[in-house]
Amino acid sequence: MEIKQLKYFLEIAQAGSFSRAAEKLSVSQPALSVAMKKLEEELGVQLFYTFDRRQKLTDEGSCLLTGAKRLLDVYQETIENVTAISRAEKGSFVLGLSPLFGFCFFGDLIPNFSRDFPNIQIHIIEDGANRIDDAVANGDVDLAVTLITDRTPSFDSCHFTTQRNVALLHKSHPLANAQTITVAELKNDAFAIFNQDFILNRQIMSACRVAGFQPKIALLSSQWDFMAELVSRNRAVSILPKPVLDKHPTPNVCCVPLTDSMKYWDIVLAWNKQKYMPKACRLFLEYVKSNLPPDDLWPEDM
16 A cells, blocks of 8 residues: 555545546546555455445445545654754754753753754753763764863864863962962862763873872862862862853852963863764754854963
């Protein structure tokens, strides 16, 4: 049974006439008759009988009419959905996103995209950047927002933003009023930093080793505000991206820019080069590229 046969059958049933149906369908009446004869032979039933020079439905024909309407509705809906997806007006994709990136940069981007493309669904996986990178490698996300690491070259990626990192110090800290500092100058302090699920953890630990010391850890957490609270209570120092504190200033905390290997926070959009990217995701990628946050660079690096 073909879709065309069902369309022919439905038109004959509605018109009550082979000739009127043929005219509406722009086919010859003999061709229409042959199509219905083949359909009846395929099903092994009689679909029409003639009464008062009109085509009437048999019991089998009435049953087919009900099913044909449903099938053709589903067929038409499927065609429309496929066409909408082809135009990237409809669809879904999975976005890997650290809560910190979402807080800093996507509070407007995602709602604005959803406003402009209401039929596209974004399924967000929130986790630390280390695990988000694993999700990219495993093909569990279509697009991710992550930090530049030694894993980045194995993905396809593009620049999102570069932001300064700052040391969070209690206002009474001896270096609180410094213009800039290095990680090495914090070697005697206890650190409140992200846990091992976050790339920033690895970067801070590496920067401390390069500076010649193993940091004392007061807190490992996934919550940046918990870290800032410890600094506010003068229980630790921390290192966080400047946009976090710009959006949410914390009492008693001073932010001092870093000038060594922790100077910048380099964020990229990354995806698995071997995985198919849904058209809805490609549209979102282009949307983000056209709405990138400005880089925050030192004048000498511009």
